[in-house]
Amino acid sequence: MSQSTMKKNIAILRGGDSSEIIISIKSAAVVFDHIDTNIYRPFIVHIKANKWLLIEGENEYPINKDDFSCDVNGEKIIFDGAFMAIHGTPGEDGKLQAYFDLLDIPYTCSGTFEASLTFNKGMCNALLKQFNIPSAKAILINKGDAIDTLKYETQLSLPCFVKPNRAGSSFGISKVKNSSEWNKAIENAFIHDDQVIIESFVDGTEVTCGIIENGEEIIALPLTEIVTENDFFDYEAKYEGKSQEITPARVSASEKEQVQTISKRIYRLLKLSGMVRMDYIIEQGKAYLIEINTVPGLSEESIIPQQAKEYGISMTELFGMAINNMFSND
Secondary structure, three states: OOHHHOOEEEEEEEEOOOOOHHHHHHHHHHHHHHOOOOOEEEEEEEEEOOEEEEEEOOEEEEEEOOOOEEEEOOEEEEOOEEEEOOOOOOOOOOHHHHHHHHHOOOEOEOOHHHHHHHHOHHHHHHHHHOOOOOEOOEEEEEOOOOOOHHHHHHHHOOOEEEEEOOOOOOOOOEEEOOHHHHHHHHHHHHOOOOEEEEEEOOOOEEEEEEEEEEOOEEEEOOOEEEEEOOOOOOHHHHHOOOEEEEOOOOOOHHHHHHHHHHHHHHHHHOOOOEOEEEEEEEEOOEEEEEEEEOOOOOOOOOHHHHHHHHHOOOHHHHHHHHHHHHHHHO
C-alpha cells in the first residue's frame, strides 16, 4: 500500500482527571464504533494522570509521550491526529492541546487558549458581555475567600445557582432557594473546583445549540429544548433519563434564529474549532448564554448526535467532518 493510500491513524482520546470520565469513555466508544474505517484506523487511547495507554480489547499498551506513538506487538503506531473525547481536564481546558501543538499533531477541538478561556465559565461570560452577548449576573469566589452570603443574596437575589467554575456535566451544581442552603451548596461546588461561580436565576426555556464546521461553512444545528423532571438540568437529568430533550426545540422562529446567530457569532469571535455546544436560557424572548462546551458529549444519549440526526447528518458523517476539519486546519 502506498503512503498516499494508507489509512490515517486516529487516536480517540478518552479518560481525563475529572468526574466526567464515565461520559468520556462512552463518547470515545461511540466515535470508535461510527468512524469510517475505510479511511481511518481508529485506536482508543486512555489518558489518566501519568498513565497513557492504547486499549485494544483486554490488552493495554503504553504510549510513548516523547512522540505520542505506541509499540503494539512490534508495530510502531504513529498517530496522524487526535480525536478529543476527554470532557473536563486535561482535554477540555487546553492542557493536552498544548502538548499536541508541541508535537505538531492536529486535533479535533479548539486550541489551548480558546479551550482554557471557554472552560472558565465566569471569565468567558464576562468577556462576551463586552461584545453584548448577555449572560446571568454572576459572582466568582475562590477557595479561601471569606464567604459573604448576605452580599450574594443582595446582589443576585434568590433563587440562584452555585456551580464549579471549571467543571462540566452538571457536577457540583446546586440551586439555592433559601439562606439555609448556602453553605452546603458552596461546599459541594468546591469539591469539583477551587473556583466557584454564583449566578442569578434566569427563568425561562433552556435550549442548547450545537455548532459544527464543514469546510469553510459553520453550521448551527437544530436547537434542543431541555425539560427536566428535577429542579434543573443536573447530572441525573442529563444522563439518567430524568429529562426530556426535545429536538427541534419548541421555540419561536425568531428565538431559534437569535440563538443560532449568537452561537455562530461566538464561534467566530472566540476562534473556536470542531464540534461545540452552547447552552442558553430564553427568558421573555431574550437568550442568555449559560456556558460553552468545546468537547461536548458524544454518547448515544448526548445532544450533538441528536441534533446532527435531525439536521440529516449521520454519526459517521459527523465524525468525518470533525476529522476532515482537523486536517484542513492543520
